[in-house]
Amino acid sequence: MKRFLSVMLFLAVVIGVGFCASNSDAAAWRKLATANATTKPGDCAACHKNAKVLPGQHVATKSMSYKDCQACHTQGSESPGSLYGKIPGHHIHALSGVQCSQCHGNTKHYAPVAMNKCLSCHGDTKELAKKTADVKPHNPHESRHYGTEADCNLCHHQHEKSVNHCGECHPFRFVVP
């Protein structure tokens, strides 16, 4: 029940983000979208204002790129561990220098992005699946349900927390970037 409540709470926050673009506690992705020309992506306060989004003793991130984050947040390390699953995908994109318009195009009205847009940078699905072939207990990028062609957005959400879609039925504890 506790878990269910926390899921509901999380959903409520996500839905809140979707509808309350001006809510300063839950920074809206739209802000990042409009701010990205002038705001540094590591400047949390630019969008989140006074909300506490980093752990207490965290170093200043204002001028950091994703590469800088990875100096501490290495994959496989106990602490602080990788950032996978801790920050939304579009933060990783923004910190890596990917602008909103590179996915959404130059528009004021951001529309959902076709999957081929993801593949244009991340490569062919079959090649991607090869990269995770050794992940246990199952390759997350190849399944009976979708072959290698699962829609990226089934798991890798950009503007809300990513989900372990497989884990809804199977005991696969994947950490999803």
Next chain:
Amino acid sequence: MKNGDLNENKKPDQYTESVLEQGLSRRNFLRRSAMGVAGTGLLSLPTFASVGAKPVQEKEDAFGKSSDGAATLSFLPHPKAIADSEIKATLTFDVVVVGAGASGVPAALSAAENGATVAVIQKAPFALSQGNTGSGVALAGSDKAGIEALVAKVCEDNAHRCHPGLVRQWAYNSGEAVRWVIDRAKQSGSPVIDQGNVQHGDVLNMNGYKLNWVTSFFGPKPYTAGDGMRHLAITAEKAGVKFFYNMPAEQLVQSKNGEVLGVVAKDRDGKYTKFLARKGVILATGDYQNNKAMCDYFVPDVKNFGRKQMGKTGDGFVMAYWAGGVIEPIGHTKMLHDFDGGPAPMCDMPFLAVDRDGKRFVNETVEMSVLNNYLRDAHNAGHYAQIFDSNYMTQAATWPGKLVPPEGLKNYMPELSGPKKGVFESLVNTHVADTLEELAKKLEMEPATLVASVKRYNELVVLGKDDDFGKPAKFMVPVEKAPFYGIHRTVRVSAICSGMLVNENHQALNGEGKTIKGLYVVGNLGGGFYGGVDYPLTVYGLSLGRCYTFGYLTGRHVAKL
């Protein structure tokens, strides 16, 4: 078809009449609001606006409405206008099938074998289906009275809310259709077999009349009907069917007088292709279990259950509704099973059953296929466990179902490594332990609660009467001799099997009960075949058998137009 013709020239049968009255259609709510304001027939009907045309009542038509017109339904968004400039290609076929599943693939192949050029548009990257068994009645070796008794039994299972003519159509045509599916899948190397009467011990004799079965078995797991449909799709390709994968259909193309002319689908680049159909579009997009808003509206009982399928978002419902079709009214039939946690033939055996806390909750003669009704809350969410002790092979030897001996149960135990056969390894959930406390931990329940439940159960066994739930005494056997076994089952949504109103040709009807030219609906998107609270398990493989049969018949019918 000699039996059960649904002749549209006659007065509608009571099922059709009821769905026309209670179901959801554009015509239906407009008619009611018109009656309230100015009498029938005075409103102009935007229903049949062609795609690309500006909707007549744009503001009111942003979403579909409930049958009384009072509620706006967010899950029925009006198709957006697509300009011709956005269409990168237009392709023309005789028949366009939307959805490559257990009904769509047979429909496509059947149409091709009857001379049509056929396209299949599929959202997923390949054909998909679930389950193993598809059943049909072999007319040879069956008494006609037996077939009629079977029809009556299925109608009873459906709480008498189905269309008997459609059940009858399945009964009289399914033997031929299932045999055809087996033959055509084999042609592409499928290991499918005809199991005949093996799974039908309970339905070989109906009211003293004989029945004989044709039973396609695509298995054992992990091979399923999904693999079977992929094999059948290879046969279909050889027969000339063109498959377009990763290509979700977005909306139907209609003429101004309402005839369905084709489908617009979107590829991964976000570009549109228009598929025109000279003879007809066959929608076979399946159910809507992954569309939360639709489930909450039509079948709120499934709210807390997991889903077995993915991507079943009810696209076909939206398309058919805006083309003027009628969705069966609220109270859709659901199918929730778990054949994977432990052996399937033991799923209905009336062992002690406990809920997620370890508490006995039901008379265990209630079958697995309806147990979901006792486990609807967010905490239980379909979880329960069957509990028995090491005497089960002797104590349950005469019970209905089939026992799997201890050695065989190991195949269903996730904690035992080593190769498993005939199962999905990530879904097995059977456990054994020397104490009940240890078993409870493995079943993820409170040890003290399970111990107390077993203690109480054993007291009732000694008493010789089930004072708590009234289970027959012959099924009350003690749980006392270690090791103890537990099968942790989790019923999840396999399918929702209510859909669009159709006639005997599986042609969609509009809110006035008239056929929509060019639009056919099969599979779980088709209505009229069920109607009860739950999908019945009297005939194993009814669902796939029905899907194959109606796909087979409809493909042939549309090809011959």
